[in-house]
Structure formats: structure tokens, C-alpha cells
Amino acid sequence: MSLFVRESGFYRRFFWLTLVIGMQNLISVGVNLSDNMMLGGYSETALSGVALANQIQFLLHMLVMGACEGLVIMSSRFWGAKRIDSIKQAASIGMRMSIALGVIMWLVVFFFPQEVLSLFTKDANVIAAGVEYLRIMCFSYIFFAVTSSLLATLRSVETVKIGFIVSLSTLVINIVLNYILIYGHLGFPELGVQGSAIATLTARILECIIVFFYIKRFDRKIGLALRDFLHIDRELFKQYIRVGSPILMSNAIWGLAMAVQTAILGHMGESAIAANSIANTIFQMVTVIIYASASATAVLIGKTIGEGMMDKIIAYAKTLQILYVFLGLATGVVLFLLKGPVLGFYSISEEAKTLAGHFMTVLSITVVGTAYQMPALTGIVRSGGDTRFVLYNDFIFMWLIVLPSSALCAFAFGLSPLIVFICLKSDQILKCFVAIVKVNRFKWIRSFSS
Structure with a gap:
């Protein structure tokens, strides 16, 4: 059997979905990057405070995406089987889950911002800056949850351009308002981190309005209406819990793990916090295509299973694994070449800048592993129906x-932030060995009832 699928439609759909979702993700990351870079030019303390506050946003993002991934896996199968009413029901369930997560996170952050941030660092100035940002930013959580669930529903039926348009509008609004409000241009007061929070909140509200308008006026595939969100099919809800709960739990422990990673580096000084923020923001920017390939894979595999074309799944999975490796190698080269020019934009200490350069070098190597194992496990295995494996x-x-190994290196052995960072990213290579065995056994193709 040939290693590559001989079907032009497969490549066209995969690269189209990957490209558009990747551009959407790129622009979404650009929202955080604009905050990151403008505050990096404002002060290192402001950058560090907002970087820690954004760990809460990242955790919410992981939780909401967990709820949405369950929605996409189910809806893409229903799309393949042309079960439009079932897609509407899945959308209702996903929306309720996403909103519930947004409300819970808002309650925690609004009433206990200082306590939450003190988990990451003991630096009083950094915590104060983060609290200023969080008290405003937390009001965007529910809008983010609603927008994400609606876009996930549209993505499951291969409607992806609206996500790009929404993300682009958010980026433009955020950059303009950041410029005006952080530094006090055009007659507005200089608000610093509060200005950045106001800019992001405004952008989140407007993107939610745009998605509602698109669904009301232009969507013809699903025909979502408000009444579709007023009741839930109990049997479908049971299926969603069976399929989606392992994904939600997996994303939760991953989001919490990222927060713990930031806390470990956060207790190693302000320079380590700033360097980690810069390196990870650029990493997210460069790797959008990798995460997009996982989303595209989930839609393609799910739809193909829904269509009942099981004979195509094995060929698709083999070809996709090769494409992932090429994407990883290209991304690693780009990340390594970008580190010098990017760091020149930041007004931070030489210690932080040197650390950030070292962190980006490490990421340019581990990204090859990320590019293979992440879409292989979350794209192929999850969408095939084995959602528990990624959790375990x-x-x-x-x-x-x-x-545990990173904490020992940092606090027991007193090793450098670079060594700790290498430990923190080592799983991206180690998981590849598991992914190769799991995917190529092809025991992950399951129905919702299994």
C-alpha cells in the first residue's frame, strides 16, 4: 500500500481547513501577542503581571476547547450522516457547557484575583499588575465561551472562513485600542495594564456580536436559531458526556499543568516569567498551523466515519502522520530563525532577553515532536472515538x-531556569513513541456507543 493517499480531494480539504483554521488561530494568538509586545515596551512588571493573568485565560481556553472538541467530534459525524437536527442538539449541549465553564471561572477570578495570582509568584508588584488586568478581563470570559462554541459548531460542518473574519476583526480592534489606552494616545488617559484589559474585553464583545450576526443572516448549512438552545436531547447528552468528558478532563489537567509550569518558573524570578511569556507567545504564533492540522484532522476523520467510509480511515491516518512530520520540521526552522529579530522588539532586561532566546531554541527542537504527537493523538485518535486514551x-x-522532575530541578537541586524549561518540554518528544504505536494499531476507531 502507498504511504500517500491518491485522492486529490483529501489533500484539498485537509490543507484548506488547516490553512483557514491556522490563519484564524494565528490572528487569535496575535491578540495576546499585541498585549504582550505593547506591554513589553511599557514595563517588564506590566508584562509579567499580565502574563500570569493570561494563564487564567489559557486555562479557560483549554476548558472551553475541551467542551467544544466533544461537540466537533459528534457534530462532524452527524454532518457526514446529514443529521442536521442532531448537530443543533449537540450545539445546544456544547453551548451550555461552555457558558457554565465561563461563569465558574469568572466567579473565581472576580472575587479572588490576588489569591489566584499568588499561586504563580510572590512578587507583590507583579501580582498587583495582574490583579488590575484580571478585574476587567474576567468579564470577557462568558463572551469568549459563547463565541467559541458557535465557531466550533460551524467548523464541524466545514464552515471556517467566518472564524478567520472574526479573529481578524478582534485583532484590529485590540491593537488599535491597546495603542490608544495603554499609552494614552488621541486624548485618552494612560491606563497601562487596565487599558490592555479594556481593549481585549471590547474586542471579545464585538467578536461575539459578529458571530451572532453571521449565523442569523448568512449560515445556510445548519440554520441555528435561539429555540435550538432551549432544550436538550437526553440521549444525545449522555453520548456527549461519554465522548466529551474525557476530553474536558484532559484539557483541564493540561491547562492546570501549564499553570503549574508557569508557577515553577515564576518562583525563579521576574526574568524567568518574562522570558517564558515571550518564548511561549512566539511559539504559539509559529505553531498555529500545527494546532490547525489537528482541528482539520478531527473534522475529516469524524466526517469520514459518519459517512461510513471505514476503508479510507487507515490510508488517511498513515498519510496524515507523514504530513505532520514535515510541518514540524518547517516550524522548527522558522521558530529558530525568528528568535533574534523578535527579541529586538522587547524593552526588557538582558537576563530576560538571553533566557527567552535559550527557551526559543529549546522550543524549536521540541516543536517537531509537538507537530507529530499532538495532532496524531488529539486529531486522529480522539476523533476516531478513543477519547479516554489522551486523558490517561x-x-x-x-x-x-x-x-515532578521539573520541580525537583528547580527547588531541590537549584538548577538553572534553562534546565528546568527543558524538563518542562521533554514530554513533547517522549509522547511521540506512544503516538506511533497507538495510531498505527488502528484500535481507536469506535462508535459513540462503545
Whole structure:
């Protein structure tokens, strides 16, 4: 059997979905990058405070995406089977889950911002800056949850251009308002981190309005209406819990693990916090295509299973794995070449800048592993129906290997932030060996009832 699928439609759909979702993700990351870079030019304390506050946003993002991924897996199968009413019901369930997560996170952050941020660092100035940002930013959580669930529903039926348009509008609004409000241009007061928070909140509200308008006026595939969100099919809800709960739990432990990683580096000084923020922001910017390939894979595999074309799944999975490796190698080269020019934009200490350069070098190597194992496990295996495996895999690697070893390096052995950072990212290579075996056994193709 040939290693590559001989079907032009497969490549066209995969690269189209990957490109558009990747551009959407790129612009979404650009929102954080604009905050990151403008505050980096404002002060290192402001940058560090907002970087820690954004760990809360990242955790919410992981939780909401967990709820949305369950929605996409189910809806893409229903799309393949042309079950439009079932897609509407899945959208209702996903929306309720997403909103519930947004409300819970808002309650915690609004009433206990200082307590939450003190988990990451003991630096009073950094915590104060983060609290200023969080008290405003937390009001965007519910809008983010609603927008994400609606875009996930549209993505499951291969409607992806609206996500790009929404993300682009958010980026433009955020950059303009950041310029005006952080530094006090055009007659507005200089608000610093509060200005950045107001800019992001405004952008989140407007993007939610745009998505509602698109669904009301232009969507013809699903025909979502408000009444579709007023009741839930109990049997479908049971299926969603069976399929989606392992994904939500996996994303939760991953999001918490990222927060713990930031806390470990955060207790190693302000320079380590700033360097980690810069390196990870650029990493997210460069790797959008990798994460987009996982989303595209989920839609393609799910739809193909829904269509009942099981004979195509094995060929698709083999070809996709090769494409992932090429994407990883290209991304690693780009990340390594970008580190010098990018760091020149930041007004930070030489220590932080040097650390950020070292962190980006490490990421340019580990990204090859990320590019293979992440879409292989979350794109192929999850959408095939085996949603529990990624949960177990992430828990073992992150909570039993990576975090304990990193904490020992940081606090017991007193090793440098660079060595600790290498430990924190080592799972991206180690998981590849698990992914190769799991994917190529092809025991992950399951129905919702299994």
C-alpha cells in the first residue's frame, strides 16, 4: 500500500481547513501577542503581571476547547450522516457547557484575583499588575465561551472562513485600542495594564456580536436559531458526556499543568516569567498551523466515519502522520530563525532577553515532536472515538513525570531556569513513541456507543 493517499480531494480539504483554521488561530494568538509586545515596551512588571493573568485565560481556553472538541467530534459525524437536527442538539449541549465553564471561572477570578495570582509568584508588584488586568478581563470570559462554541459548531460542518473574519476583526480592534489606552494616545488617559484589559474585553464583545450576526443572516448549512438552545436531547447528552468528558478532563489537567509550569518558573524570578511569556507567545504564533492540522484532522476523520467510509480511515491516518512530520520540521526552522529579530522588539532586561532566546531554541527542537504527537493523538485518535486514551496519556506524562522532575530541578537541586524549561518540554518528544504505536494499531476507531 502507498504511504500517500491518491485522492486529490483529501489533500484539498485537509490543507484548506488547516490553512483557514491556522490563519484564524494565528490572528487569535496575535491578540495576546499585541498585549504582550505593547506591554513589553511599557514595563517588564506590566508584562509579567499580565502574563500570569493570561494563564487564567489559557486555562479557560483549554476548558472551553475541551467542551467544544466533544461537540466537533459528534457534530462532524452527524454532518457526514446529514443529521442536521442532531448537530443543533449537540450545539445546544456544547453551548451550555461552555457558558457554565465561563461563569465558574469568572466567579473565581472576580472575587479572588490576588489569591489566584499568588499561586504563580510572590512578587507583590507583579501580582498587583495582574490583579488590575484580571478585574476587567474576567468579564470577557462568558463572551469568549459563547463565541467559541458557535465557531466550533460551524467548523464541524466545514464552515471556517467566518472564524478567520472574526479573529481578524478582534485583532484590529485590540491593537488599535491597546495603542490608544495603554499609552494614552488621541486624548485618552494612560491606563497601562487596565487599558490592555479594556481593549481585549471590547474586542471579545464585538467578536461575539459578529458571530451572532453571521449565523442569523448568512449560515445556510445548519440554520441555528435561539429555540435550538432551549432544550436538550437526553440521549444525545449522555453520548456527549461519554465522548466529551474525557476530553474536558484532559484539557483541564493540561491547562492546570501549564499553570503549574508557569508557577515553577515564576518562583525563579521576574526574568524567568518574562522570558517564558515571550518564548511561549512566539511559539504559539509559529505553531498555529500545527494546532490547525489537528482541528482539520478531527473534522475529516469524524466526517469520514459518519459517512461510513471505514476503508479510507487507515490510508488517511498513515498519510496524515507523514504530513505532520514535515510541518514540524518547517516550524522548527522558522521558530529558530525568528528568535533574534523578535527579541529586538522587547524593552526588557538582558537576563530576560538571553533566557527567552535559550527557551526559543529549546522550543524549536521540541516543536517537531509537538507537530507529530499532538495532532496524531488529539486529531486522529480522539476523533476516531478513543477519547479516554489522551486523558490517561497526558496525566501520566505531565503529572507523574514532567512536573515532578521539573520541580525537583528547580527547588531541590537549584538548577538553572534553562534546565528546568527543558524538563518542562521533554514530554513533547517522549509522547511521540506512544503516538506511533497507538495510531498505527488502528484500535481507536469506535462508535459513540462503545
